[in-house]
Amino acid sequence: MTSPAPQVAHKRKRTRDPEGKRAAIIAAARAVFAERGFARATIREIAQRAGVTHGLVVMHFTTKERLFVAAVPGPRDLADSVAGDLEGLPGRVARAYVARMESADQADPFIALVRAAADQEAAKALLHAMRTESVVAYQELLTGPDVDVRVDMVGSFLVGVTLSRYVLADGPLAALTPEEFTGLLTDGLRGILFGAP
Known part of the structure; x- marks a missing residue:
């Protein structure tokens, strides 16, 4: 009896696209700020909508205020x-x-x-x-x-x-x-x- 072939774990290849991720964060931020206003918008929801981590949003923009200024015309x-x-x-x-x-x-x-x-x-x-x-x-x-x-x-x-x-x-x-x-x-x-x- 032959032993089953070892299962190979398929690693998902991470794509590095900082500009694409930044653009996704800004687009998500515009939508969230427009829907919820500045006070009720959260970085966590913006990150979720952009498909990135909370930490990545903070790494790019530091604070919600700076993200707001970057995302909204002005x-x-x-x-x-x-x-x-x-x-x-x-x-x-x-x-x-x-x-x-x-x-x-x-x-x-x-x-x-x-x-x-x-x-x-x-x-x-x-x-x-x-x-x-x-x-x-x-x-x-x-x-x-x-x-x-x-x-x-x-x-x-x-x-x-x-x-x-x-x-x-x-x-x-x-x-x-x-x-x-x-x-x-x-x-x-x-x-x-x-x-x-």
């Missing part, structure tokens, strides 16, 4: 709108902001930040991540020792505007046409960025 658009001449900066930023916000969903960084404000720690962490990305973009064009302060003022101004026009959607700002609102926003940004209207 800083990359900002870098594009900041590029150009200094004089036109307020208008470019205003137009890019209004264009994005007029079609934004609940996962937009400004809307998520306003909605996360009830959880102060989450709001602080998200604001820190957004601030870091913004300062890097603006430093391509702005100079001086107070760039970080001016950028923070721009962020605070836009968060307030977001609350009034896009979250509560009530009052005179909400009633303006996008064109009227863009002009007003440009004037406000010019004052913040350059110190004079």
Whole structure:
């Protein structure tokens, strides 16, 4: 009687595709943030949807806040709108902001930040991540020792505007046409960025 042939364990070949996995994580994060909002989204659910481990998400993005900033439109658009001449900066930023916000969903960084404000720690962490990305973009064009302060003022101004026009959607700002609102926003940004209207 012959003994049965030894069973060979088939090892699944691991594929290394860091860019593909990163793209899957970002796609999953966009979906989860859009469905659940920033506060209720978890890295564990994002990892599960992306088909990766929790640890891989953390290795790529470190925190939920940084993943949010990477997954949701905002800083990359900002870098594009900041590029150009200094004089036109307020208008470019205003137009890019209004264009994005007029079609934004609940996962937009400004809307998520306003909605996360009830959880102060989450709001602080998200604001820190957004601030870091913004300062890097603006430093391509702005100079001086107070760039970080001016950028923070721009962020605070836009968060307030977001609350009034896009979250509560009530009052005179909400009633303006996008064109009227863009002009007003440009004037406000010019004052913040350059110190004079």
